[in-house]
Amino acid sequence: MTVDPLDLAILRELSQDASQTAGQIGEKLGLSQPATWRRIKRLSDAGVLAGRRLELNAEALGFGVVVFLGIKLATKGRVSLEDFERAVTAIPEVQTVQHVLGLYDYRLRVVARDLSDFERVLRRRVMTLPGVGNVEANVLLSEERRLGPLG
């Protein structure tokens, strides 16, 4: 979709603080509440605003470890990709699954209570997935989401 600078300003405001109402954002940008609301609705309908997520304090809830896994499939072919994708998305500890091109075929974000809990997920759930070959693990130390082109 084509967006104008005001749309981008609204996206920037929402990225910085998603709890703001259309009225509050409009006030900052010199737009009326209904005009701001209409723009937010248009951005949502077009899928630019892809949704809202709950932000939880993972450590306080007992999830202290995030590990990114690079996975190379041992056998290729359409069937094995689909089997793998179906099985991997069903693992509750697997938060994201991305199909990538390069050194690995898939990139997974896995959340666990601690390193021994991660080991359990890795051995019992991930290594037993259909077609899994080489696996590389990197433990997340810090994460910053940037505003990107909105900044």
Place this chain on the structure above:
Amino acid sequence: MLDDTDRRILRQMQSDPAMAVSEIAERCGLRAATVSRRIERLRDGDILRGHRVDIDWQKLGYSVEVSLRFTLDKTQPRAFDEFLAGARQIPEVVAIQTFLGRVDVRLSVIATDIADYQRLYRDKILTLPHIAELEALMHVATIKTAETLPL
């Protein structure tokens, strides 16, 4: 401390962040006032940190997304700080993560097309300080993006 009722409420909120309190109450078999009080307490205890919006960069015309994985030259004591400071200056960087493992830092970068990506790669990425090794994973598809906790 969190009990099973809190977890039940958080599970509902994770599955649909826009769910009304009355709906959460009904699904958990609780009174709305109880749910409100517990949500309030979860906020005060910094368990519930609010909401975040997801922006679909593809819909804004950024059709290319690449994960760049860096190994830094750790003989330079300021390698991390200087590299990260440089990366924060690049508007196309939408996320920065640091790791314990073979990969030190990962940058998520977006570009409008391959030519744009090539320009970005040559002019802004390769000029970042203290890079020892660099590999790229190009995103083909996102299969799952839940980022929910298995509560």
